[in-house]
Amino acid sequence: MPGALTMAVPDLSVSFAGLKLKTPVLLASGTCGYGEELGAHFDLARLGGIVVKSLTRELRAGNAPQRIAETAGGMLNAIGLQNVGVEAFMRDHLPRLAALDLPILCNVAGATMEEYETVCRMLGDARGVAGIELNVSCPNVSCGGMEFGVDPALTEEVTGRARRAYKGPLLVKLSPNVTDIAAIAKAAERGGADGLSLINTVLGMAIDAERRKPVLSNGFGGLSGPAIKPVALRCIWQVAAAVNLPILGMGGIRTGEDAVEFLLAGATAVAVGTANFLDPQAALTVTAGLGDWLAGHGVGAVRDLVGGARA
Numbered sequence: 001m002p003g004a005l006t007m008a009v010p011d012l013s014v015s016f017a018g019l020k021l022k023t024p025v026l027l028a029s030g031t032c033g034y035g036e037e038l039g040a041h042f043d044l045a046r047l048g049g050i051v052v053k054s055l056t057r058e059l060r061a062g063n064a065p066q067r068i069a070e071t072a073g074g075m076l077n078a079i080g081l082q083n084v085g086v087e088a089f090m091r092d093h094l095p096r097l098a099a100l101d102l103p104i105l106c107n108v109a110g111a112t113m114e115e116y117e118t119v120c121r122m123l124g125d126a127r128g129v130a131g132i133e134l135n136v137s138c139p140n141v142s143c144g145g146m147e148f149g150v151d152p153a154l155t156e157e158v159t160g161r162a163r164r165a166y167k168g169p170l171l172v173k174l175s176p177n178v179t180d181i182a183a184i185a186k187a188a189e190r191g192g193a194d195g196l197s198l199i200n201t202v203l204g205m206a207i208d209a210e211r212r213k214p215v216l217s218n219g220f221g222g223l224s225g226p227a228i229k230p231v232a233l234r235c236i237w238q239v240a241a242a243v244n245l246p247i248l249g250m251g252g253i254r255t256g257e258d259a260v261e262f263l264l265a266g267a268t269a270v271a272v273g274t275a276n277f278l279d280p281q282a283a284l285t286v287t288a289g290l291g292d293w294l295a296g297h298g299v300g301a302v303r304d305l306v307g308g309a310r311a
């Protein structure tokens with residue numbers, strides 16, 4: 001209608017580590033499997049991207065039950081990198097994911113440097129892998145994972161090896177369980193990362209008072225959900241000030257306003273994890289809420305929020 005007040009639809013697209021994303025909202029690794037279950041609830045192509053469950057060279061059964069515990073404001077998990085192994089993933093899951101109109105990022109874990117390198121090389125030869133996220137921050141395995149991500153020299157080495165094995169967009173996923181996360185972020189940058197994901201879960205535990213035992217079979221587990229959001233925001237703030245790499249932010253995101261806070265702290269894109277277990281459409285809720293927030297605040301493009309908070 002001529003003269004009618006029209007409100008422009010905000011532009012949600014972002015460029016992230018060499019990837020073009022329709023929206024800045026992705027699914028976090030380990031909380032969406034290989035996409036099958038959530039794909040039954042909505043069209044996955046409405047997402048900015050999917051980060052699949054950590055992949056290792058061989059199939060892993062993970063830790064024995066009990067592997068999950070609910071906490072105030074979050075959950076603890078000690079799944080232990082259960083996955084089908086990279087070959088079965090490429091054969092049985094990747095073709096279906098690759099047919100979707102969105103970037104598929106593969107999270108890679110390993111017990112040794114060689115394992116990271118091999119899995120990255122194998123994924124680099126596969127069709128349909130948009131990028132790799134290196135999990136150097138899993139707190140729930142006895143060997144590998146977080147061992148690499150809490151030491152700058154090892155972080156640089158594992159990133160460098162993955163860099164040489166894989167030519168596409170390479171993210172390194174950082175652990176909050178360190179004294180100086182900026183030092184680890186700088187090490188990943190030196191190793192050749194194109195972007196950083198943070199945060200992985202916060203090391204925690206639960207005690208069963210009646211049995212006088214830890215609840216999780218592994219003893220410790222990774223805390224996630226709204227309880228860790230302030231930790232995630234602090235880590236993103238510190239890392240954004242320390243490196244010149246784009247950040248995929250995660251940790252307790254449930255609403256559009258949560259996502260806005262992560263972007264203002266310095267993230268270029270965000271991932272939704274634990275919230276998927278409460279509501280399989282949580283990522284769509286976050287995306288819609290983000291669009292409403294931008295429209296309500298007269299911001300035309302989501303990229304204009306990135307790093308917009310000032311001390």
Ligand SMILES: Cc1cc2nc3c(=O)[nH]c(=O)nc-3n(C[C@H](O)[C@H](O)[C@H](O)COP(=O)(O)O)c2cc1C
Nearest residue numbers: 028029030054077135199200224225251252273274
């Ligand atoms: C059950 C569960 C399994 C997870 N598995 C992985 C994994 O395999 N690899 C990984 O890098 N992160 C894994 N994560 C960590 C999430 O990707 C995310 O970094 C973390 O949970 C913080 O986000 P959230 O609070 O939104 O869940 C897992 C988290 C949960 C809750």
